[in-house]
Amino acid sequence: MSALLRSLNPLAVARGDDVPDAVRIDGHTLSRSDVLGAATALAARVARAERVAVLANPTATTVVAVVGCLLAGVTVVPVPPDSGPAELAHILTDSGAQAWVGAAPDNEHPDVPQLPVLPVRLHARDWHHVPEPSPARTAFVLYTSGTTGPPKGVLLSRAAIAAGIDALAEAWDWTERDTLVHGLPLFHVHGLVLGLIGPLRVGSRLIHTGSPTPRAYAQARGTLYFGVPTVWSRIVEDEESARALSGARLLVSGSAPLPVPVFEKLRELTGLTPIERYGMSETMLTLSTRADGERRPGWVGTPVAGVETRLRDEHGADVPHDGESIGVLQVRGPMLFDGYLNRPDATAASWTEDGWFVTGDVAVVDEGGFHRIVGRESTDLIKSGGFRVGAGEIETVLLGHPSVGEVAVVGLPDPDLGQRITAFVVPASSGPEVDEDELISYVAEQLSVHKRPREVRVTSALPRNAMGKVQKGKLGTDGR
Known part of the structure; x- marks a missing residue:
């Protein structure tokens, strides 16, 4: 059975090393034998596919869908459940996904490919031997947020995932004695691969x-x-x-x-x-x-x-x-x-x-x-007065002030400094009134003086793209 999913070793389950509450999600409690049996049954049905899409809702169905595909050596394309038609069409078309495993989104937009659906049966059980896929096999195609163009599909191999998890297990002393808790999305590295x-x-x-x-x-x-x-x-x-x-x-x-x-x-x-x-x-x-x-x-x-x-x-x-x-x-x-x-x-x-x-x-x-x-580097490296300054560390400091709800720091053109460090601040809903001079001094006290904003501009909202990322290129372009 899959070396990537080490705790699902069928021999261990057979000798009684089962864990009755291995996974708790969306009102379901799955033992390791539940996960292994249902996923192995799915692996037999999906084995001929090359690449499939999984609608990454936080459900037991998603767990079995992902594990079953990994057992079979089939590449998974996790799809954000809230994807709009344009994002959905791009992911499905670019990835070449052949089917949905588990469920399909309710989206009949003409640009979105309509793929067949292979249902996941949570109560199915199969204990046949599944050959171990090659460590070089692609486990996931994860799509980036697309801040500089259409999202790109990142190819992660089984070997890379195993190495990444093992390195963190060593750093965090993460063992079978732990109970991991999180509520993160299951379509990114953080929630899916690690979580x-x-x-x-x-x-x-x-x-x-x-x-x-x-x-x-x-x-x-x-x-x-x-x-x-x-x-x-x-x-x-x-x-x-x-x-x-x-x-x-x-x-x-x-x-x-x-x-x-x-x-x-x-x-x-x-x-x-x-x-x-x-x-x-x-x-x-x-x-x-x-x-x-x-x-x-x-x-x-x-x-x-x-x-x-x-x-x-x-x-x-x-x-x-x-x-x-x-x-x-x-x-x-x-x-x-x-x-x-x-x-x-x-x-x-x-x-x-x-x-x-x-x-x-x-x-x-x-x-x-x-x-x-x-x-x-593309948006946060500011060259001001001969210094190279990172916008992110200034933003982190400003977020610690009670008057700041959101902030974005950029370098605007300046005839003397080259770029003028400018902070765009959305006031906190329940904090004190924003005092521009106070915020400038607040940064200067915690970082090097040359990293202080030369200007603070109060705004009602920061411009964001469809993924919620701040569009820094739009700040300061309208005279505000």
């Missing part, structure tokens, strides 16, 4: 809460929790729920920087210092603070096992590891992707000649190898 395949490989229990509400997290009584900064921000606002997490072992935050006040409030209410980590669809998670190591707010730690990193400036030269100098982060390791589907030019452009993946993120590294991500 679903992770526990099935490591052997821990999984509780998926559906919506990641503070009450749901508190009631789950897990040992390991995954969340994004929005989730943790809501939890610290509900002090009773936050304190209920004090019995956990690790609280992991990712996908965006965790504001320092939220980091500190979590530590105060739970007694636990959050783990922060960094990754992307193309690399999975390559940097993390450790269960047995230092954890600093705003820093994402050191490379996990098997990963190497380096910083390069715009001329390709090394950037010193002094905790201040900014460079573009490049990585290499066994958990990286195999390329973009149908995009050989984009694949080639993302790698250096000597085999490093160019993340497009800008970062700093200190003398001890700790990394801090300060933004995207």
Whole structure:
């Protein structure tokens, strides 16, 4: 049986090593034998397919659909449940998915391919032997958010996923004794690869809460929790729920920087210092603070096992590891992707000649190898007064001020400085009135003085695309 899904070893199940509550999701409780039996039955029916789509709702059907396809060696294309017609049409057409497994969206738009549906039978059971697929086989095609054009399909192999999960299990001391709790979407690396395949490989229990509400997290009584900064921000606002997490072992935050006040409030209410980590669809998670190591707010730690990193400036030269100098982060390791589907030019452009993946993120590294991500090179690297400044670290600081609800920092043209650091601030709904001078001083006190905004502009909303990403190119273009 699949080495990727290590805890579903049929011999272990046969000798009585079953776990009656291995997965709890959407009102269903599945034992390991439930998952294995239903998934093996599905594998026999889907085995002749090459690539299939799975509507990634947080349900037991999705769990069995994904596991069954992985057992059969069939590539899964997870599809966001809220995809609009344009996104849905692009994903299905670009991926070449041959069928839906489990369920299809209720969408009859003429541009959306209408594929056959292979139902998932949760109560079906099959115990026949399934040959082990090649480790090089593509397990998932994950589509990026598409901030610079149509979403690209990221090809993740079975070997890369196994390496990524094992590296994090080592860093976090994640074992079969844990119960993982999260309410993250099942169509991204965070929720799907780490949050679903992770526990099935490591052997821990999984509780998926559906919506990641503070009450749901508190009631789950897990040992390991995954969340994004929005989730943790809501939890610290509900002090009773936050304190209920004090019995956990690790609280992991990712996908965006965790504001320092939220980091500190979590530590105060739970007694636990959050783990922060960094990754992307193309690399999975390559940097993390450790269960047995230092954890600093705003820093994402050191490379996990098997990963190497380096910083390069715009001329390709090394950037010193002094905790201040900014460079573009490049990585290499066994958990990286195999390329973009149908995009050989984009694949080639993302790698250096000597085999490093160019993340497009800008970062700093200190003398001890700790990394801090300060933004995207394309939108967040600001060159002001001879300094290279990352917009992301300024945004993280500003989000810690009680008057700031949302913020985006950009570099606007300036005849003297080259680019003027400008913060666009959406006021907090229940905070004090925004004081522009106070915010400028607030940043200068926490970061180097040259990183302070030279201007703060108050706005009612930030421009966003259909995926909710801030469109920084539109800021400052209308005179506001």
